[in-house]
Structure formats: structure tokens, C-alpha cells
Amino acid sequence: MQDICEQYKGLAGRKLCFIIVFVALLLGMSLVALSLGASSLGFRESFAALFDDSGTAHAIVWKLRLPRIIMAILVGCGLGFAGTVFQAILKNPLASPYTLGIASGAGFGAVIAIVFCAGFHTQYLVAGSAFFFALVSSFLILGISRLKGCTTETMILAGIAIMFLFSALSSLLQYMGTMEQVHEIVFWFFGSLSKVGWKEIALAAVMVCLPCPILIRLSWDLNLLSAGDESAKALGVNVERIRITGIVLASLITAGVICFTGVIGFIGLVAPHITRMIIGGDHRFLLPASGLVGGAVVLTADTVGRTLWSPQVIPVGIVTSFIGVPFFLYLLMKKRKEYW
């Protein structure tokens, strides 16, 4: 029999391979996505337009297609990554970046900006307000769990309560708002990449790229949490601190991307599961890989959404669910029966 050590290393090598292959795949998908769109710009032309700084082709590629592609990848990565962190620290397979009421917080923020600053609100005001309220909800949860103890049950239940509170507040404002405002609000909740420019990308990239390395460094501790709080403590993990760090950082990532794009819900729940089914539960590999899978799914969804009925664009949040759900269910059925 082959040495176990070698076997284990082989397995780890294969996981690393998966990540590298997926990076390449994502690059390839981006190139394909770059050549698809309402205007008939083929693969070669769009690729050439990347480097040729004149003409309409250049403008289409740099102003319309590339920002969407990069933002799609960023959103997917951020939500996939944050989802994995939330599932690990809450030890709950149903946890997602929205479990702690973060999405409804962000939604409420957007609604406030749209309704109260009617007429003169800018995209940044909406995004800023969404970002702020997304963090408000996660800090509310942290406050409650500090008083009551950082158990997963307290956090999840408090999160659900907060979610209902913010949803109700949003509904109230929508009820009071005008037709145009309600239309804008509904559109925000669909989740869309249409209004994204380079500045938004830069901001979102900062919000995604800064917390990620810190969280990846904590992957061992995240692994240990799945062995139970008590075992983790006995193995030297400061469980409360990990939980708070994890929630703060993952909330920052979530808020940082959804404040620009609206609610793209499903991906943060599903990307971690898809990835876990493929490469297992070791967070050192799982975290980056879920980010990549999330990025790939959102990019695919957005590309399909803008080419299917082109020039009509279907909001990415909707297509993500249409593509993600069947794929996820397929994996779920195919995988051995006792996944949990």
C-alpha cells in the first residue's frame, strides 16, 4: 500500500491543480464573454480592440464589456468567498452572505437613498447608503451576540430577526414612495451589473481583495470550528474572536460588492457547496476555490443574460438563479446521499 503521507499530498496537489485550472478557465471565459454582445464584434476584433486605443470597438470593449466582466467576477468571487466564511463560522449549510440580514440591510439603505433623496440621488449615494446599512445589520448581530454569547444559534436567529425588520422597513418606504421610486427599488433588488464603471470596480476590488488574504490565513481555525466549539477551544482556537473577525470581514466583502450591484442572492449560498462537493472541506483550498466558482457562475450568468435576448439585458441576479439552481440540484442528486 502506498504511503498515506504521499496519498495525502497527492490529494492536496490535485486540489491546488483544481484552483489553477479554474483560474485559467475563468480567463478563457472572460475572453469569450468579451467577444459576445449586442454589437457584432467577433472574438478576434474584440481581442484586438483591447490593445488598439481608437475607434468604436475600443470603446465598446473598454467601456461596456470589460467592466461588466470584471465586476461579474468580483461579485461572484466576493460572494462565494464570504458565503464559505459564513457557513464555516455559523456551522450551518444554509448560511450565506445574507443570513445575518446583510442583504436586507443593504436593500433598506438603497431604498432610503432612493426615496428620501428623490430627484438628486446619485448612484454613489445609493451605494454608500446600502453599504452603510449592510454593515449596520451585521454590527447589530455582533452586539446582540456579545450580550448573549457568540453561539451559532443566537447569531442565526438574531440575523433572521434583523432581516425581517429591515424588509419591513423597506416595504414601508416602498408603500410610501412614488411609482418611479418603486420601479427603481424593484430594479435594485433584481441585482444588475449595467451601471458599473471603473470607479465602482476599483472600490469593490479593494473591499474584496483586502479581507480575503486575512481570511485565508485563518483557514485552519475555520476548519477546526467544524469539529465543534469545544474541540476547537481545546486545540487552542479562540473561538469567539474567530467568529467576530470572520463576520466583520465577510460582511465587509458582501457589503462592498452588493452595494454596487444590488442583490445577487443565490451565489453566496451555492458556490461554497458546489466547491465543497468537488474538493472537500479544507478551507485552505475551499476559500479561494469557492471564490473562483462564484466568479465563474456569475460571469456565465451575466454573459447569458446579455446575449440571450440581446439587446434586451436580463438582470444578472435572475439569470444566476436560473443557471445556478439546476446545476446545484444536479450535483446534489449525483453526490452520495448523505452529504450533511
Next chain:
Amino acid sequence: MLQVHELHFRYKNTAVLTDVRIELNKGEILSIVGPNGAGKTTLLKCIVRIFKPDAGRVLINGIETGNMRRIDLAKCVGYVPQSSPSKFPIAVFDAVLMGRRPYVTWKPSKKDLQIVADLLKVMGLEEFALRDFDQLSGGQKQKVLLARAFAQDTDILLLDEPTSNLDLKHQLEVMEMISRMVKEKGAGAILAVHDLNLASRFSDTIVMLNAGKIFCKGRPRDVMTAENIRAVYGVEVTINQDNGTPYILPIRTVEQAEVISD
């Protein structure tokens, strides 16, 4: 090497442990016995600081555990829980590798992997190394948890009912492993045990807890007397001495005995 001084622990308003004093020496196995709810598990958790005692001190080689960082404590004391919940799938190898956490920040070294591989081999878990922890039987899971604690490489081992879900052979195997590891390494182990016979056979010292207080402690044959067991468990037993190891045979509960004598 381990001293527990006047330990008190309250849960809400109920005293769970009152004035518990224990001493564990090198190469010694100490078993804590007592009825359900006597405070066995709580005592173990107080020692490893999963719970914070309300009063009293726990000293390891003269250093108070309350002043130690968690990670340093994890290098001194290993803890094997009764069962380990596993919400997400995890490979057996990874489960054991977790025991190296106190020594590893990010990437486990060759040595860490080798330690885990050797332990899996010694404990006969080799063929399950890359299987999912949840797919194992109760006995195998218990062995994996034990292997994790061994991988932690501590001088003191706390085990919460390590044999509770195991069949006869696995019970003996697990107890023999613990015993061997204690004697070979000059380590010390504290076990919370339900099986009085197993405790008598493998321990150097037995502490009998009743309602959070130490009822008596000493060598197995001094503690395992019909009077003590009757007082603590409310059960009538007969005790056979087998090469100096007491063998306990339960007869009936005290209540039942009173009904009969009426």
C-alpha cells in the same frame, strides 16, 4: 504535574462543582466516576478551560492555566470529547491533522504529516485515511478523536467517556492505547468513565464524584466498595477481588431492595 485546587463551578444558580481537589502524577491514569450529572464532564471542561471556573485554580507544572494563552494550554493538555459533531465533510487524515493546530499556523510541515500518518498506522486507521469522518463506525470515530489528541502531543490527556459507544473489543483496544501511551511517554490521563469495571482495571487512582463533590478517592480497591457504590449510585452490588482488581457486579437498586425487604 496537574493540580486542581478548590475548584468551584456554578451553572446559572446551580453549583455543579464544589471544592474539587485532584492531583495527577506522571505515568498515572486517574478515572472520575459518578452517576449522571455528578459533574464529571464539567470538571474536565474546567481543566481544559472550555468552561471558566468560578473559583479555584488549576496548575500545570506549577503554572496556573487561567494565565496561559489558549494555544499554550493546547500544547500541554489534550481533550477528547464524548463525540464530535461534524457539520461539513472532512477526511479522517484532516481530522487527525487538526491535532497539530497548536504547532502549525498555516502549512503543516513534513513532520506534522508524518506524525499523523504514523498515528493512523499504529491505530489501524490507515485504510480510512482519506475517507470521510462521518462514514466511520462509532468505534472508528472514537479512535480518530483519540488519534487527534495523540497528535496534539501533550503530557496531559483528558478523555470524556472514551469507551461509551464501543463494543467489547474496541473498549479494550482504546483503553490499552491510552494506557500504553501514558506509560510509554510518562504522560498522565484523566478519564471520565461510566464503566466501573473498566475504570478499576485500568486506573491508578479513582475519584468518585457525587453531586459535584468528591465523595472519595484513592486506589481502585479502596474506592470501589459496596458501601461507597450504594451511597453514591443507590445500587446494591457485590464485589469480587480478582488479582487485586475489584470486579463489580450490580444486583439491584436500593429502592428495589427496600421493596423486597418490606
